[in-house]
Amino acid sequence: LAKTTQPIxxxxxxxxxxxxxxxxxxxxxxxxxxxxxxxxSQGPRFIIQGYKTKVTNEVASLFIPADRKSSTLxxxxxxxxxxxxxxxxxxxxxxxxxxxxFGQGTELSVKP
Amino acid sequence: DAGVTQxxxxxxxxxxxQVTLRCSPISGHKSVSWYQQxxxxxxxxxxxxxxxxxxxxxxxxxxxxxxQFPNYSSELNVNALLLGDSALYLCASSGTGTSPGGEQFxxxxxxxxxx
Numbered sequence: 001l002a003k004t005t006q007p008i009x010x011x012x013x014x015x016x017x018x019x020x021x022x023x024x025x026x027x028x029x030x031x032x033x034x035x036x037x038x039x040x041s042q043g044p045r046f047i048i049q050g051y052k053t054k055v056t057n058e059v060a061s062l063f064i065p066a067d068r069k070s071s072t073l074x075x076x077x078x079x080x081x082x083x084x085x086x087x088x089x090x091x092x093x094x095x096x097x098x099x100x101x102f103g104q105g106t107e108l109s110v111k112p
Numbered sequence: 113d114a115g116v117t118q119x120x121x122x123x124x125x126x127x128x129x130q131v132t133l134r135c136s137p138i139s140g141h142k143s144v145s146w147y148q149q150x151x152x153x154x155x156x157x158x159x160x161x162x163x164x165x166x167x168x169x170x171x172x173x174x175x176x177x178x179x180q181f182p183n184y185s186s187e188l189n190v191n192a193l194l195l196g197d198s199a200l201y202l203c204a205s206s207g208t209g210t211s212p213g214g215e216q217f218x219x220x221x222x223x224x225x226x227x
Contacts, residue, residue, distance in 0.1 A: 046215050049215075087154055102155045105154050
């Protein structure tokens, strides 16, 4: 499974747009990019998943360039409740089964 | 609908003891995976079970074992506990069809403290 690199921490203020970039230089053809969110003492929660170009849901957007060697999670107008750790994962969901490989994640702190 | 449930919520054990953690998946999910999360790190994959068979195993010693029951619930057992086993143990479920893959839904975890 491809290794991912993301910033250890980021700070933001309420109402701002936050972009978290993840590098995955060794991504394989069948790999998807998935982002999870985790609050303290809770299990991770699926945010968004994509293969290429742009994916948007009610929570976030995921931007993936043509070479797919990186991706950017975009959180519009963050609030204090978005303070959490965000994990970028790369893998082939149908064949990966339950084996998700988490890195260290990005600790996002949203301030008033 | 109930999400993934885990029990107990918290547990304190001493070195050398054995512990059993329990997980009930979302109704209809056939796959259960276990993860260990040490403070300050991302979750680390321990096991995956699908249709009561082991489908994957992470880099953990034989002191760790698991099983899945006919109702798809699962137990994680850890023998001869070490201080380093102190962590949040997470269970995730997925897989409503013939594939064990798909979005993982995590439970709240069991916080294990080994003294």
